[in-house]
Amino acid sequence: MADILDGRKLADEIKSEVKKEVETLNKIGIDVGLSLLLVGENAASAQYFQATLSACRKTGITAYEFKLPATITVNEILNVVNKINIDERINGLLILMPLPRHINSRRIINHIVPEKDIDGLGAISVGRLAADESTFQLFKKDKRDVDQQSRFIPSIWSFLPCTPFGVIRLLEHHNVKIKGKHAVIIGKSLAVGKPLSTMFLAKEATVTVCHKETADLGRITRQADILCSATGRAGLITGRMIKKGTVVVDIGINVLKGGTITGDIDFNSVSKKASLITPVPGGVGPVTISMLLENTVRSAQRNELFKSPLLVMG
Numbered sequence: 001m002a003d004i005l006d007g008r009k010l011a012d013e014i015k016s017e018v019k020k021e022v023e024t025l026n027k028i029g030i031d032v033g034l035s036l037l038l039v040g041e042n043a044a045s046a047q048y049f050q051a052t053l054s055a056c057r058k059t060g061i062t063a064y065e066f067k068l069p070a071t072i073t074v075n076e077i078l079n080v081v082n083k084i085n086i087d088e089r090i091n092g093l094l095i096l097m098p099l100p101r102h103i104n105s106r107r108i109i110n111h112i113v114p115e116k117d118i119d120g121l122g123a124i125s126v127g128r129l130a131a132d133e134s135t136f137q138l139f140k141k142d143k144r145d146v147d148q149q150s151r152f153i154p155s156i157w158s159f160l161p162c163t164p165f166g167v168i169r170l171l172e173h174h175n176v177k178i179k180g181k182h183a184v185i186i187g188k189s190l191a192v193g194k195p196l197s198t199m200f201l202a203k204e205a206t207v208t209v210c211h212k213e214t215a216d217l218g219r220i221t222r223q224a225d226i227l228c229s230a231t232g233r234a235g236l237i238t239g240r241m242i243k244k245g246t247v248v249v250d251i252g253i254n255v256l257k258g259g260t261i262t263g264d265i266d267f268n269s270v271s272k273k274a275s276l277i278t279p280v281p282g283g284v285g286p287v288t289i290s291m292l293l294e295n296t297v298r299s300a301q302r303n304e305l306f307k308s309p310l311l312v313m314g
């Protein structure tokens with residue numbers, strides 16, 4: 001039987017770190033602010049919205065809520081983003097995805113100033129990740145790589161998308177070796193599959209990305225040392241599709257009839273062969289929210305550090 005990669009436990013640890021850092025900033029008169037922008041109605045987004053609000057409350061981050069009707073125009077949303085961009089109280093902006101169909105979501109997301117793009121989905125953030133200009137943030141918790149990475153004192157940097165960032169954190173927290181391993185990712189989305197593949201590359205894994213057009217998925221998943229699935233298809237991965245000892249990360253969220261939440265992995269059959277596995281709920285999801293808060297408090301810290309040569313100490 002596989003051991004569990006416990007996301008709730010790690011998420012709580014990250015949140016208590018964030019809380020301490022928020023308190024330190026509060027002591028020198030700095031409040032940390034996160035804005036949440038929800039357009040229209042969407043069950044998964046509404047749930048993430050609420051979960052993030054309550055995590056903000058727990059850590060002392062001030063949340064600013066923006067709820068707009070689905071009928072709103074692109075320009076009206078851009079005006080709200082403009083307001084948030086120049087609002088000094090706000091350190092980060094999360095725009096809940098997906099946006100309504102008539103809205104060009106790239107147009108909206110690219111309008112967030114990079115300093116506040118704590119979800120890491122804007123073109124600058126995506127480009128910096130692809131060019132390896134922000135991946136050093138993945139090495140902070142990895143003591144062995146600190147020396148190599150600490151050559152960099154960035155004057156400005158971008159944020160990493162919360163879900164894949166959380167996946168790397170969860171693996172490292174459980175001492176899963178990434179370097180030299182074969183990581184197989186299912187899903188090529190901008191928010192999860194693609195950035196996760198870049199992060200695994202930065203960590204020097206051998207990476208294969210599969211998606212809905214991939215022929216004979218099982219042939220590839222059986223080669224994985226680390227298997228990450230982010231498709232939103234319940235039960236896609238069964239025990240027959242993995243080799244013994246695989247580390248399995250379930251990034252899928254499927255709401256079944258009756259409201260039960262499950263991932264992409266058939267937990268019963270896969271957990272018999274895997275060495276480590278994330279449950280859903282209680283796996284990657286809670287860590288995602290904690291990474292969003294961590295990015296937000298980093299944004300506030302950088303703002304202080306880089307925008308004045310004089311630091312006010314508590």
Ligand SMILES: Nc1nc(=O)c2c([nH]1)NC[C@@H]1CN(c3ccc(C(=O)N[C@@H](CCC(=O)O)C(=O)O)cc3)C=[N+]21
Nearest residue numbers: 044045048095096097098119261281282283285286288
């Ligand atoms: N710009 C953007 N970034 C996102 O990261 C984003 C988004 N839009 N839109 C909506 C989806 C959905 N999402 C979830 C994250 C965590 C849980 C989570 O923590 N779920 C709990 C289960 C909660 C329950 O049981 O009700 C868990 O996995 O344990 C759920 C959903 C992030 N999303």
